[in-house]
Amino acid sequence: MQPSEDEDSMPRNNEEFKTKKDRYKVLALLGKGGYGAVYSVLRLSDMEKFAIKCENAAACRKALYMDCNVLKGAAKIQSRHFCTVIDQAAVKNRFNFIVMKLIGKNLWDLRMDTAECRFTKGTSLKAASQCLISIEELHRFGFLHRDIKPGNFAVGRKESNEHHTIFMLDFGLCREFVKRGEGRLRTQRAKSQFRGTTRYAPINSMLEIDTGRKDDIESWLYMVAEWTSGGLPWRKFKATEREKVLKYKKDVRTDKEIMADLFYNCPLKEFERILKYVDELDFYSEPDYKFVYCCLQHAAAASKIKDTDPLDWDPNVPYMGPIETIGDGKVIELDVDQGMSTEVSFNKTGRDRETADATKRVEIKKK
Numbered sequence: 001m002q003p004s005e006d007e008d009s010m011p012r013n014n015e016e017f018k019t020k021k022d023r024y025k026v027l028a029l030l031g032k033g034g035y036g037a038v039y040s041v042l043r044l045s046d047m048e049k050f051a052i053k054c055e056n057a058a059a060c061r062k063a064l065y066m067d068c069n070v071l072k073g074a075a076k077i078q079s080r081h082f083c084t085v086i087d088q089a090a091v092k093n094r095f096n097f098i099v100m101k102l103i104g105k106n107l108w109d110l111r112m113d114t115a116e117c118r119f120t121k122g123t124s125l126k127a128a129s130q131c132l133i134s135i136e137e138l139h140r141f142g143f144l145h146r147d148i149k150p151g152n153f154a155v156g157r158k159e160s161n162e163h164h165t166i167f168m169l170d171f172g173l174c175r176e177f178v179k180r181g182e183g184r185l186r187t188q189r190a191k192s193q194f195r196g197t198t199r200y201a202p203i204n205s206m207l208e209i210d211t212g213r214k215d216d217i218e219s220w221l222y223m224v225a226e227w228t229s230g231g232l233p234w235r236k237f238k239a240t241e242r243e244k245v246l247k248y249k250k251d252v253r254t255d256k257e258i259m260a261d262l263f264y265n266c267p268l269k270e271f272e273r274i275l276k277y278v279d280e281l282d283f284y285s286e287p288d289y290k291f292v293y294c295c296l297q298h299a300a301a302a303s304k305i306k307d308t309d310p311l312d313w314d315p316n317v318p319y320m321g322p323i324e325t326i327g328d329g330k331v332i333e334l335d336v337d338q339g340m341s342t343e344v345s346f347n348k349t350g351r352d353r354e355t356a357d358a359t360k361r362v363e364i365k366k367k
């Protein structure tokens, strides 16, 4: 029997699932996306809470397989900005799932919780720095995100004292940009179908040009400008009005007034510098993440923001986010295993299989 594509196949509250490692009870739906749904669950062996991300077994695009591969890569470099996967399984004819660390609200919702729908400059820059570090780390182990947006970053839970740490989420649109085992970058494709979210998509993606590392940084800058200013100039357009949004994004580069609108309430000089820098890069460029990071630090110093200034969502406690420095963007190949274990019989598409055969550890040279 073919698995049903409808929502009935998804987990229900209080339903229990067994994997080889443990048993879990579903507590509540946390979020629903294009490719599945995320629920909080209770691990019955010790009553600890986790999140499960589920994907319908009938889904033709196996985004969960990519999620799992990326999160395992992140675990290898011991990043603090990615959830740990602790278990995985499939419920036959219903859904596949991974069990991971439970985290808190995403940055879209946190911005919406503020009085003016924007973060204070201190919070904006601290969140911007953590997100940039997570992007550099993702690139370091060979993946592009291709859907950088506030809903794909969330803070940890207060109960685990991680609510000052930002986690990157949702790797369903990720793509490896290195040729595994060959120690070189993949060649840019002549054309690439639009993926991602219109509002934050880089110009290249909207033009159906194959995207590289610098395009994730362009999206990051739109995201940061949005939460610092309170809204992007093209916010009134629908996701389907791609041409209008594209025109706006192009006009930002040539029209000072639109640029000022985009960077309203932002550290203008530094954000303009970042935009200009990103626009100078191409598909093969290794971005200078440290330069971008320094621009943020410079902006913070110029606005007299202190390292200990609290975050908007925890106003009475001095900032205690992770103390870390930004990497230099040198790509490494990880000795990752086969991603989702075969014992849970995931259907892998040809494209997904490409991600599963990582071998040696090499440094990828600049093209």
Ligand SMILES: Nc1ncnc2c1ncn2[C@@H]1O[C@H](COP(=O)(O)OP(=O)(O)OP(=O)(O)O)[C@@H](O)[C@H]1O
Binding pocket: 030, 031, 032, 033, 034, 035, 036, 037, 038, 051, 053, 083, 100, 101, 102, 103, 104, 105, 106, 151, 152, 154, 169, 170, 171, 172
């Ligand atoms: N580990 C987690 N802990 C708590 N909440 C989570 C976790 N992972 C995801 N979420 C919540 O679920 C939402 C959807 O997650 P995610 O983006 O991974 O799913 P998706 O189905 O790929 O979504 P979309 O198609 O909208 O991008 C997130 O915005 C977040 O609020």
